[in-house]
Amino acid sequence: MSEHLSRDGQSGQAAVESALVLPLMVFLGLGLLQLTQMQQAKLMTEYAAYCAARSGIVWNGNAERMRDAALVAVLPTLGRTDAPPELARTWTRARLLDEMLRRLPWPTRDTGVPDSVNGAPLSGLVRVDTVSPSGFSPKRGELEFDGPEGLAEEVYREATVLSVRVRYWYELRVPFANQLVFTAWWAANAGAGPSHQRGYATLHRRELGVLRGLAADRRYFLPLTATYSLRMQSNFHSKWLMHPNPDGGAVTP
Template structure:
């Protein structure tokens, strides 16, 4: 009789331990993987801030040319960008950049600034200003060293020769399981509002819609489209301002009609 009772007690304790493990293990795994992913995202944010500085510096020297600024940002972000292994079933991995030859090889691979299989750029530069409203009355070429612009009489005039940009790093989450949880917490629409990390404004959704890249206007942004393929991407943004050291060519470098940058504090 005592042996039967001990056997039942052992079975009960074993079942209890299995239930407790089933509850605790996913949380413990996410704690480890989530910590690794958040650490990598923090590194990406620091590099994005530096990329914004390098991009606006390149733009101030090269007439606010967007492609030149995106190339400068891409060069800074190169160590954290993933590349796809050769072959049809090649996985995407992050190859380190430890020498000039490795930098040149990887930059040549990614210089198109297009993420494979996703309708997004690795690094995207948006001109926040000056806007057409701020430089109204100017045409053709705007001299950065014109005394009328360098010694303005008002606040708006002071912004005529200041280039303001925003760099968006479309950072791919690379840690399994943590990528899905973090993406859903930040951008998911099927979870309670209390668990989200911010609202998706209509302005941002329109900014990242298919129309921006010449695709069909499906109403679904490229981030959601990539998530449907199991690729989870988080936009990391940084802004920087610098006074121009070259002239704006208003005919070739069209300035925005209004500030199209996305700022989290406006949520």
């Protein structure tokens, strides 16, 4: 009789321990899965920055071409791209998501970031900032990539390097973990403000309100950024020069 009670007690204790530990293990597993996906998305954002820069150096720094290249590069984070039908579906999804994000009420007046630069949108799923060239006047029209044209040699070397920064609004998609990760990130960045880096601020506190509104509808987005630099292989056209001030700040052409 006592042996039977002992077995029942051990079974009850095991059930209680399982009830306590199992939810923690599930949350831990989901959290690890979410962090793994974020790391993969970060790597793809770095690849997108490379693709944008590679496109820019052969297309005169054209921000439209660079944005298209960056958008294509992040497609594997949105769905399958291993077959033409899957690629077409993922591309359609990316375009719809990009359009949805572009229609959000981003506070452009308060952040100092315009909606577009010469027709190249700066809102949406990805944003490509032309951080440099710098050190030459936009009135020049274009800068020869293979000759100093009277510029000092050190100025010329800097002016013919294209540096771009890609910001990608990555959507968290792992149940339960997405809300936890977003809440922790949002709390850590609640005081975000304009930075002193070249180009536009990566994140502005007024943008957090838009992200919070999306979170209320259970859509969680985080900004992933990466910068890449390559030397120009075509003449840079100054109309794409978003940030001629090398000391930082956002300067509209």
